[in-house]
Amino acid sequence: MSTIKSLDDLKKIREEALKKQQIKESSGKTEVIVGMGTVGIAAGARETLKAILETIEKENLSDIIVRQTGNIGLDSYEPIVQVAVSGKDKVSYGKVNPEMAQRIIKEHVVEGEIISEYQIKG
């Protein structure tokens, strides 16, 4: 990794990272984002994450990126799982337990059907 010596270097790194992100987005991959702050973990986000990974493995799914993020502030709804199918808006699910996570992967990620009863409503 090269060090940053000027604002241009920073810009270069930013553009490269942006490009990588765009490639990710345009590749048709689905992103599954799990809120892994202390609140999320305490509410069971690790089990949820495990269930997501297991389901992906069991169903032999590919083109899915699972990543973590911090706590967005909706503590009442933790664990929170966001699903971003490429080209579509993010969908946020609240209070996701392992069973719900399985359903989300099978129905939303694979079949593309949003499970509205799990969704967090503004």
Added chain:
Amino acid sequence: MKAIRSMILVSSDPESMDHGALEVFSTLQKQILAHGLEEEISLSMISDVSKKSQNPLVLVYPDAVIYGSVTPEDIPHIVEEHLYKGRVVEEKQISPYDLSGRIAWLTARKGTLPAENRIVLKNVGLIDPEIIDDYIINEGYEALGKVLKEMTPKETYTVIKESGLQGRGGAGFPTGLKWQFVAGEKRDKKYVICNADESEPGTFKDRLVLEGDPHAIIEAMTIAAYAVGADEGFVYIRGEYGLAITRMQKAIEQAQEYGLLGDNIFGTGFAFNIHIHAGAGAYICGEETALIESIEGNRGEPRARPPYPTTAGLWQKPTVVNNVETLANIPAIIRNGPEWYKSIGTPSSPGTKVYTILGNVNVTGLIEVPMGITLREVISIYAKGMKDGGTFKVAQTGGSSGSIIPASLQDTPMDFDSYNKAGVSLGSGALLIGNQDVCVVDLAKVLLNFFRFESCGKCNPCRIGNKRAFDVLSRIAEGVGNLQDLVDLQMLSNQLFELSNCGLGQTAGSPLKDILAHFQAEVEAHIKLKVCPAGVCPMSGNWEHQID
């Protein structure tokens, strides 16, 4: 969350309930859904406002319109005309006079309601905190580059000074001024400390930033170091925040690899290094001089001031101590300029404030809203009303070292200035919302027990005063108090405030002062009638000296 355009309150005092307030509420709910307005309009019930023989009332914020004797049949028309088309339904409007209870309309607010505005929490919950590139994509380290390449240290602290940013740890001291003090000291070594002890019970805003966006803190600390001429920094994180410590450590390593931290930052020769110091969990170590003692390896006891840390801080060198939330504002201010920052919030307290909402409300969690929002708005819009149709009675701000806020102050804008004028304090940003089942004597007792336990014992007023106040409150709670106790509590409150060495003792007196000022009748009921109106206190009549 979309910006809330309008806040609707339906009165739910007993008379309104008799006249169909619940039906009005559910019809409103249905009509709002039918018009597709559910994302722009918040709806909740309040029980502290009513008007004789014209209940139930429907109050529309921020338009300052009250509809009286509303029946479910009126609702479709009101929703269609007022909420959908924006025309007030004059035939149902009533005058705001002779209302029982207090409501206040903020005239400055007409037409808009404060929407969530995320500056501090901009990236939190969106980026992967363990990947530095994620932060850089979101304008990360741009402010640092700008400062190091294009600005002098003086220009840097002047920008912060002009922005009007005040410390978010609770005291609200102007950040730019603090930086200027340290920058003005001619010494061989200076330090920057990030106070991430966050020991206030019920506050977890700093943890969210540390876990969700650690690079923002690194960037801000480096900017501060450049502005004041420091070359070493400490992040004092409480030991319980294991995840925050790991993520911060990782972030520091990543920043070093990129040359954004270390001996040659941005290739300019400017050197700054950050160490993490884990606190051992003492409440007092959130106080800045106790925190400094703790880093030095001593017992966490506050120092006598002056000299302030800005002249003699860590190892007697000039030191900047800033709270996590304060620091998280810095990169955005540098990027967008002080004028932009001043356009948010109120003139006397610019910017946003992060609040953690907890207690008897429907939705708990974290919000970041412009300064100057009112408690009523927080409860109705963001907390989605009181749980189980309860009545809002009391709020406790700022963990323990805040104020006890009565319902009569719920229309006061929440900023440092307005709260000071009202004789209460904003604290560090926790909002514990209590309903009618909360007893203020019990609440004060819990708080004083906490202060009694956490007092470091260095100065007498705090060590003895907290213990005495707790004893008096326990006696009142057991139904064996007398009227002299009220005088004693007032005296203890004054002495704690005036004589204590540090912030712990000085704020320990405020719950006492607040319950006497706002809830005297309830306290007196404990003493004169031997009754706890909320039914919380044991009132067993036998009080024994409690030893632990």
